[in-house]
Amino acid sequence: MAAQVAREVYGPLAETMDRDRIPVSREQRKQLGDLGLLGIAHDGDYGGSGAPLAHALAVIEEFGKVCRPAAFQIFEANTGPAQVIRHLATADQRERWLPSIISGDTTMAVAISEPDAGSAATDMRTSAKRVDGGYVLNGTKRWISNGGEADQYLVYCRLSDAPGAKGIGAVVVGREVDGISFGAAERLIGFRAIPSADIIFEDVFVPDDDLVVPAGDFGKLFGVFSIERLGNTTMSLAIGQEALDRTIQYVQEREQFGKQLIEFQSIQVMLADMVLQVEAARLLRDRAAATADEGLPDSLAVSLAKCTANEMAKKVTDLAMQLHGGNGLTEEYGIERLHRDAHGWAVAGGTPTMQRIRIVSEVLGRKFDQRR
Numbered sequence: 001m002a003a004q005v006a007r008e009v010y011g012p013l014a015e016t017m018d019r020d021r022i023p024v025s026r027e028q029r030k031q032l033g034d035l036g037l038l039g040i041a042h043d044g045d046y047g048g049s050g051a052p053l054a055h056a057l058a059v060i061e062e063f064g065k066v067c068r069p070a071a072f073q074i075f076e077a078n079t080g081p082a083q084v085i086r087h088l089a090t091a092d093q094r095e096r097w098l099p100s101i102i103s104g105d106t107t108m109a110v111a112i113s114e115p116d117a118g119s120a121a122t123d124m125r126t127s128a129k130r131v132d133g134g135y136v137l138n139g140t141k142r143w144i145s146n147g148g149e150a151d152q153y154l155v156y157c158r159l160s161d162a163p164g165a166k167g168i169g170a171v172v173v174g175r176e177v178d179g180i181s182f183g184a185a186e187r188l189i190g191f192r193a194i195p196s197a198d199i200i201f202e203d204v205f206v207p208d209d210d211l212v213v214p215a216g217d218f219g220k221l222f223g224v225f226s227i228e229r230l231g232n233t234t235m236s237l238a239i240g241q242e243a244l245d246r247t248i249q250y251v252q253e254r255e256q257f258g259k260q261l262i263e264f265q266s267i268q269v270m271l272a273d274m275v276l277q278v279e280a281a282r283l284l285r286d287r288a289a290a291t292a293d294e295g296l297p298d299s300l301a302v303s304l305a306k307c308t309a310n311e312m313a314k315k316v317t318d319l320a321m322q323l324h325g326g327n328g329l330t331e332e333y334g335i336e337r338l339h340r341d342a343h344g345w346a347v348a349g350g351t352p353t354m355q356r357i358r359i360v361s362e363v364l365g366r367k368f369d370q371r372r
């Protein structure tokens with residue numbers, strides 16, 4: 001059903017959405033909610049399906065192949081900040097926020113990065129100072145997907161004076177509160193129909209009830225973030241798989257020198273390289289997803305999968321463009337769109353380089369301090 005809706009409803013819209021940077025509308029998102037696609041990996045108590053994470057990933061993949069902006073809605077609801085609410089919030093908070101995310105009435109975006117804190121996320125300066133009845137939030141967040149569009153934001157911030165990760169926790173802030181504003185819409189190479197903007201907090205009051213993760217539980221936050229990284233991995237996998245599938249078709253249709261492109265041995269080798277990379281990414285993604293059966297996915301398995309899938313998607317879409325010749329560069333064929341989006345998904349959620357650093361640290365059982 002998901003594959004059919006993706007291809008028939010969103011497939012025809014994808015090129016225009018990307019070209020004119022048109023995000024998914026509220027009505028479209030509600031439709032995804034009505035189909036049950038926004039709560040696959042959420043509990044039945046809040047309107048979800050209670051299915052394994054792998055089921056949500058399968059749906060993200062089908063949408064990710066044809067329309068990443070629509071896939072993003074499913075990604076965000078099933079693998080994004082809503083999972084932090086599911087795993088770390090109180091029962092009252094889950095009751096307040098999850099049902100409307102799952103139904104598609106609202107969305108929640110995640111705000112971690114800052115102008116001077118990207119890979120070094122724990123250098124963040126946005127802070128929530130204790131006041132009577134709550135906190136006062138100040139700071140600037142950058143590169144926030146769905147920034148300005150989402151109804152709520154899970155904001156990672158400093159909740160105590162403790163240095164580094166120790167002082168970091170998270171609060172939820174609504175889009176309409178006093179003191180919040182948004183920067184100009186970013187014009188990125190990919191992700192064109194997924195809004196991205198700075199968020200500026202100036203003396204924003206956050207009531208006690210909206211504190212989700214207190215200072216000191218940053219490790220827990222990043223534990224749950226592994227789920228988002230699996231969603232990200234799946235987006236890259238979808239991009240690579242689609243580029244491969246379309247190329248398999250193209251090289252058997254297109255003829256040069258009187259025969260199909262696929263009959264040239266060098267083209268067979270290029271295609272084999274694409275298959276190898278997509279299959280390797282898929283196996284690592286599936287292995288990482290399987291570790292999530294009993295709670296959170298294994299972070300090493302996720303970093304291996306994300307790094308492999310991100311790199312794969314960039315390379316496989318590049319090969320797909322080559323094998324499509326001039327057609328690969330046209331907006332009409334959509335191969336260049338796959339390539340542009342591949343670059344976006346690689347940077348989002350922690351770059352492949354940072355995943356590599358994490359992989360070595362975990363395999364060797366050693367911490368490598370990036371600051372000394």
Ligand SMILES: Cc1cc2nc3c(=O)[nH]c(=O)nc-3n(C[C@H](O)[C@H](O)[C@H](O)COP(=O)(O)OP(=O)(O)OC[C@H]3O[C@@H](n4cnc5c(N)ncnc54)[C@H](O)[C@@H]3O)c2cc1C
Nearest residue numbers: 110111112113118119143144145344347348349351353370
């Ligand atoms: C499309 C897109 C969507 C995003 N969505 C969100 C979002 O919704 N919410 C959010 O909070 N953030 C979001 N981000 C931000 C994203 O998480 C950061 O861009 C990312 O973590 C990298 O940070 P940076 O851009 O500041 O790059 P930098 O950290 O400045 O890195 C620049 C380069 O240096 C490398 N580098 C950095 N440190 C090291 C090191 N110690 N060793 C070796 N190499 C290093 C990096 O790998 C990279 O190649 C998004 C980004 C993009 C592009």
